[in-house]
Amino acid sequence: MAKKDKIKAEQEFLKTYSSEAFEKPSVAVDILVFTVEDGRLKVVTVRRQEYPFKGDLALPGVFVGMSESVDDAAKRGIREEAGLEDIYFEQLYTFGEVDRDPRMRVVSIAYMALVPVEKIHLRTGLRSEKTELTDVDEILGSKEGIAFDHRQIIECGRERIRSKTETTSIAFNLMPEEFTLPELQKVYEILLGKKLYKANFRKKVAELISETDHMTSGDAHRPSRYYKFKG
Amino acid sequence: MAKKDKIKAEQEFLKTYSSEAFEKPSVAVDILVFTVEDGRLKVVTVRRQEYPFKGDLALPGVFVGMSESVDDAAKRGIREEAGLEDIYFEQLYTFGEVDRDPRMRVVSIAYMALVPVEKIHLRTGLRSEKTELTDVDEILGSKEGIAFDHRQIIECGRERIRSKTETTSIAFNLMPEEFTLPELQKVYEILLGKKLYKANFRKKVAELISETDHMTSGDAHRPSRYYKFKG
DNA sequence: ACAATAGTGTCTGTGAGACAGTATCGA
């Protein structure tokens, strides 16, 4: 009977497919850890110690294991490569060109994380790569070598930040627990890449924050109130 | 010397990893082909003929081959499962829970395509599954069984359509070459899930379209002009 | 003439953008 044949065929197909006889791409996650430091948007990078792309900048990444979800692999990568736990992250996009890694077929799922710079303690990753904070807009505007398709991934993340800054409160993930409005506005201006008007900015964020009872002090000008994010 | 050891170690790691000894997830694409028919948003589905989820609705999908990009696999899936070529599509999101498919570990990259209903000619797919057009909002509002995590994928696509309809001209991909403004408005209303004001709608789309020199005829009311999308 | 749908003119409210002004610190 045709029906039984079909079931059998599917089972055979699956057995063959999932067996080692059937070649599969590797699955990895590449991670963009963004922060703001010295008035610039930065991203955690590693410098390639081996060929291919030896000496180029690259993004930290890990392979997705068989017993962890892709999200969990991203979390693990953020922990192993940047030493960070419990920070905001989201999936960006999946990059699947055949030759994006000349060594082997790798499909890579890009994630981005946002973290206040105070939390970052760069340390040597498990694979002994030295991690750095790289100026995002500078590297994208330059011709400097970036490994694999990681320039495209960084552009993708940069664009996601810009658009979500306009429509969501994602920017607060880059702020410390307490912050002044001039500090917050500066971060928004960095993410959006343009100056904002103080009065208008304050109107827009007013409903997102709650004031604390203390202020800056010691500066030769009017003190600034500290606020908290009203999640 | 430590440096040489490290290079060697990486090479060993890669050889081991890319060899068949190292288990990898399978990589698939799942495809949402959306269209508008009879005043409703519909999606191309198949009905599962085998366990698991026998009898449930499912999305068409294909495995990603070693020598095709993920985008190309999506294109192939759209061609093989829905018989469509050269239509608008975009990557949606990647689903990577460990147990999303009980048979084996599959990481699935979801794509959505938009096509005017005139182009759709449902036919039996390569794997003899019967394809249907399913009412999206109806199925999402019901408790009907949907295979794997495909309900979540459909929700993801539904939401993407809604948000991109507001900010882009994506809706035109659902229109035939020529269309009237009442027809276009109806499609926008379906995608957005709410009624729009005629005058305001026309102002908004005015710059996106160019008029043709012909009109509807035969109806017992004022004729309507046909327009084209000004890409 | 009438029903039915296509298409237009215009008022209003909201909110972003712009700017000018006031407030409060240290020196």
Next chain:
DNA sequence: TCGATACTGTCTCACAGACACTATTGT
């Protein structure tokens, strides 16, 4: 008092929302 930065009041203008009106067909 002055320089510097924090903070606020308010005008304007563009645009979405709302509604009322006119236009053109077949019966």
